[in-house]
Amino acid sequence: MKKYFSLLSFIAIFFIGMQFSLAQEADRQDNPEVVAKQKTYELHQLLKLTGKQQGAMFDVLVDAEKNIIELNKNKVSESVEHERMKAINEKVQANFKKILTPEQFQMYQASLVTDKK
Structure with missing residues (x-):
């Protein structure tokens, strides 16, 4: 027993x-904050971000993650979802360009190319 x-x-x-x-x-x-924190850490490792840059990048990524979660909750056609994702990515890229130095932004773009391969 x-x-x-x-x-x-x-x-x-x-x-x-x-x-x-x-x-x-x-x-x-x-949780968009958790995802954004991880992505910010990865970008910091890659680009050697300053504290101010880390905070700004985190804010941009939290906003993007919230938009992506909201997009995933809404049931829309694949083409509409693709267009909205493209708009989110363009907004993130524009904000990154404002935050990063030109050298850091080039390194970031180069990492995107190697990630796609």
């Missing part, structure tokens, strides 16, 4: 742990 109780307790704890893990993963994907 004690063995069955131990086994059932272990199984219950395992499933509870799985639920918490899945809930945290879903939170991360729906």
Whole structure:
């Protein structure tokens, strides 16, 4: 009897742990700040951003992520979604160009080309 109780307790704890893990993963994907923070960190590693640049980039990326989440919630045709994504990306690029130095912006564009390959 004690063995069955131990086994059932272990199984219950395992499933509870799985639920918490899945809930945290879903939170991360729906939270634009978390995604923007990760992208800002990656850009900082690539471009050696200053503190002021990091803050500005984070704000731009949070705004873009919120727009993307909103776009994904709305059920629109694929062509409309493509056009809206293109507009979001153009806005991000324009803001990045204002924030980054010309050398940093060139490095950023070069990284986009290598990422596509």
